[in-house]
Amino acid sequence: MSRHHTTDSTLFSALRRKFILGMAALPVVAMAPFNSFASDVNTTGLAVTDDEVTVGILHSVTGTMAISETGSVQAEKLAIDQINAMGGVLGRKIKFIQEDGASDWPTFAEKSKKLLVNDKVAAVFGCWTSASRKAVLPVFEQYNGMLYYPTFYEGLEQSPNVIYTGQEATQQILAGIDWVVKEKDAKSFFLLGSDYIWPRTSNKIARKHIEKKGLKVVGEEYYPLGHTQFNSVINKIRLKKPDVIYAIVVGGSNVAFYKQLKAAGIDLKADNITLLTISVTEDEIRGIGGENIEGAYAAMKYFQSLDNENNKAFVKAFKEKWGSDIVIGDVTQAAYLGPWLWKAAVEKAGSFDIDKVRAASPGIELTTAPEGYVRIHENHHLWSKTRVGLAQKDGQYKVVYETKELMEPNPFPKGYQ
Amino acid sequence: MFDGYTFSELTSILAMQGFAGLILFSVFVLMALGLAIIFGQMGVINMAHGEFMILGAYVTYICSHIFSTYLPSLFGIYFFIAMILAFFAAGALGALVEWAMIRHLYKRPLDTLLATWGLSLILQQVYRSVFGAREVGVTLPDYLLGSFQLTDIIEVPINGVFVMCLTFLITLGVAYLMFKSTWGKQVRAVVQNRAMAGAVGINTEKVDRGTYALGCGIAGVAGSAFTMVGSTGPTSGQLYIVDTFLVVVFGGAQSLLGTIASAFAISQSQSTLEFFLSGSMAKILTLLTVVGILMLRPQGLFSLKIRR
Numbered sequence: 088m089s090r091h092h093t094t095d096s097t098l099f100s101a102l103r104r105k106f107i108l109g110m111a112a113l114p115v116v117a118m119a120p121f122n123s124f125a126s127d128v129n130t131t132g133l134a135v136t137d138d139e140v141t142v143g144i145l146h147s148v149t150g151t152m153a154i155s156e157t158g159s160v161q162a163e164k165l166a167i168d169q170i171n172a173m174g175g176v177l178g179r180k181i182k183f184i185q186e187d188g189a190s191d192w193p194t195f196a197e198k199s200k201k202l203l204v205n206d207k208v209a210a211v212f213g214c215w216t217s218a219s220r221k222a223v224l225p226v227f228e229q230y231n232g233m234l235y236y237p238t239f240y241e242g243l244e245q246s247p248n249v250i251y252t253g254q255e256a257t258q259q260i261l262a263g264i265d266w267v268v269k270e271k272d273a274k275s276f277f278l279l280g281s282d283y284i285w286p287r288t289s290n291k292i293a294r295k296h297i298e299k300k301g302l303k304v305v306g307e308e309y310y311p312l313g314h315t316q317f318n319s320v321i322n323k324i325r326l327k328k329p330d331v332i333y334a335i336v337v338g339g340s341n342v343a344f345y346k347q348l349k350a351a352g353i354d355l356k357a358d359n360i361t362l363l364t365i366s367v368t369e370d371e372i373r374g375i376g377g378e379n380i381e382g383a384y385a386a387m388k389y390f391q392s393l394d395n396e397n398n399k400a401f402v403k404a405f406k407e408k409w410g411s412d413i414v415i416g417d418v419t420q421a422a423y424l425g426p427w428l429w430k431a432a433v434e435k436a437g438s439f440d441i442d443k444v445r446a447a448s449p450g451i452e453l454t455t456a457p458e459g460y461v462r463i464h465e466n467h468h469l470w471s472k473t474r475v476g477l478a479q480k481d482g483q484y485k486v487v488y489e490t491k492e493l494m495e496p497n498p499f500p501k502g503y504q
Numbered sequence: 505m506f507d508g509y510t511f512s513e514l515t516s517i518l519a520m521q522g523f524a525g526l527i528l529f530s531v532f533v534l535m536a537l538g539l540a541i542i543f544g545q546m547g548v549i550n551m552a553h554g555e556f557m558i559l560g561a562y563v564t565y566i567c568s569h570i571f572s573t574y575l576p577s578l579f580g581i582y583f584f585i586a587m588i589l590a591f592f593a594a595g596a597l598g599a600l601v602e603w604a605m606i607r608h609l610y611k612r613p614l615d616t617l618l619a620t621w622g623l624s625l626i627l628q629q630v631y632r633s634v635f636g637a638r639e640v641g642v643t644l645p646d647y648l649l650g651s652f653q654l655t656d657i658i659e660v661p662i663n664g665v666f667v668m669c670l671t672f673l674i675t676l677g678v679a680y681l682m683f684k685s686t687w688g689k690q691v692r693a694v695v696q697n698r699a700m701a702g703a704v705g706i707n708t709e710k711v712d713r714g715t716y717a718l719g720c721g722i723a724g725v726a727g728s729a730f731t732m733v734g735s736t737g738p739t740s741g742q743l744y745i746v747d748t749f750l751v752v753v754f755g756g757a758q759s760l761l762g763t764i765a766s767a768f769a770i771s772q773s774q775s776t777l778e779f780f781l782s783g784s785m786a787k788i789l790t791l792l793t794v795v796g797i798l799m800l801r802p803q804g805l806f807s808l809k810i811r812r
Contacts, residue, residue: 148637149629149632150739153632153637153738154637154638154639154737154738154739157636157637157638282783282784307782308782308783309782309783309784310783310784311783311784311787313742313743314783314787315531315730315733315734315735315743315744316524316527316528316531316733316775318523318524318527318528318661318664318775319521319524319775319778319779319783319786320778320783321524322517322520322521322524322779323779325517325520325657326509326513326517339639339734339735339737339739339740339743340735341735342639342734342735342736343733343734343735346663346732346733346734347661347663347733349649349650350649350650350651350661350662350663350664350732350733351651351659351661352650352651352653352659352661370638371639372641373638373639373640373641374638374639374640374641374735374736374737375641376641376642376643377641378643378649379649482641
């Protein structure tokens, strides 16, 4: 009797177990259309679980470049927060691992390898200087990672493993020069830059474009990075009397240049001279001081003052997260696009696999971008509009011009190299 | 390059260029004086010199904030108060650093290089944590902006004149301290022969601390003044450190007069070359010349004649 009873109860408990298992399986079955199994959307062993996907953020938060890269980190974190609040990517919350490139290019390479090989991140948002991008490029190509790079840069590069969310040189330069020639009747230009690849390549493109129009470049000068004394070049500018000073000075030098320009009595608000820059965003103006740069023009794709609904929402969310006295520059906005473009590509591909995301990327469009509308080109750069802003005393730009059409990215411009 | 310009245009430009050279000269002297005192008189290679300057700049930034918020009526004079505070802040930090770190390293002068370099990294990160990674903008009273118009073409930047006057006053002050005061005599005695100076009753430790604090304090004033012409950020000090060492080493480490002569030579050659060549080439040629001269004369332009 007792034996029979045992069998009976074993049978019963086995049945009960089966029933419970069935109950447990129910929600999984029900969720399946929204939340596919990790093995289906991730065939290459990335850090993707059923409810989480890991990405990397790789910027300098220490060292010289921390000045510039802080904004990008903040923008990327904001975008990730917002995406998570909307339910994540393919039903998975984004988790990020942040690494510090420490303004040192070998460190960037090492950290990117760590993110790709150890952490197996599905995408990396990062880098700022061209030097750091060049340093991580071989790593991304070797281990097949995906980098979203936010800075406007000199072009001459196109990697299957990078999406360039900032403008390449021709997008920024050509529209700006066309504008200044038309609006300010400019005939002569003085090109000035910090001495490294971006200003030199950019000025080369600018010079070709100016000379194609039959106009004159009356001077071209480069100063070492970190140079703090610009009185000599200011005297040269005074002697050559150009209609336009085309300035691509960067970093701490920027502050010195504009302060000394003002002190030398060159009034940027006056009609006889126009200063056009492609290197001073609202971020840099904080250090320079609005009163020192008031009246200068900048050509880039984004200004904080852009008057559209997307941008108003973006600025509001950014200030809520990072403080009300913060300013947002061109690169910060471009960094914000990174996670959104990645999300769109992953969802179009239906997979986190790098190869599928890459294949899905061209043609991805964002109608919600703060700068308006952007679309990824076959060459991995963005179609975007270029704007000209007039620097105000309060440190903001007033948008005075916007290209009608999206500018086509052209990282290898024929006739400009 | 001078085709098509009138004679008066050329003379005006040359006059302004000469003036640009003088401004550069004052900037060099001002940033090198503090280092010359510390390196020349004590043999301490102070790699954190730039960070002491930036401390002065941040003190100025704080003052500009406080005055514009709480004392707008006195905003016009805040800059002078800020400079004095910058002197004492940087000097106090200097004395602290000397007590905590430098005094243990007098017998190992090369190690001061590493120790102060580490200090500079620490200070940079402290500035970054306290003031943020971004550069801060220092608002100046209006009368310090802009320029005097002398003729149609010649314009003299006000901040340049201000830096020149300040440099002149501080140099006079340091010269008086070093060559006329009792304290200066003690410093020079310690430099020439530490053991004998101690034997005749000079408190060499106290002299060391005072010298180090004075050098740092002057760096603070320099940093405060440079908010007019340059940037204020956690790593801005690095922009000055190379030029500063160049001036001090080239002038002969132990001679204040040498520092001034070398600042003059470097600034004039650089600003002249900058006018005729591009900025980067000018810098390269200046550096090459300095290296060449130092190879022939390793002790620098001026050196003390002392028994070793």
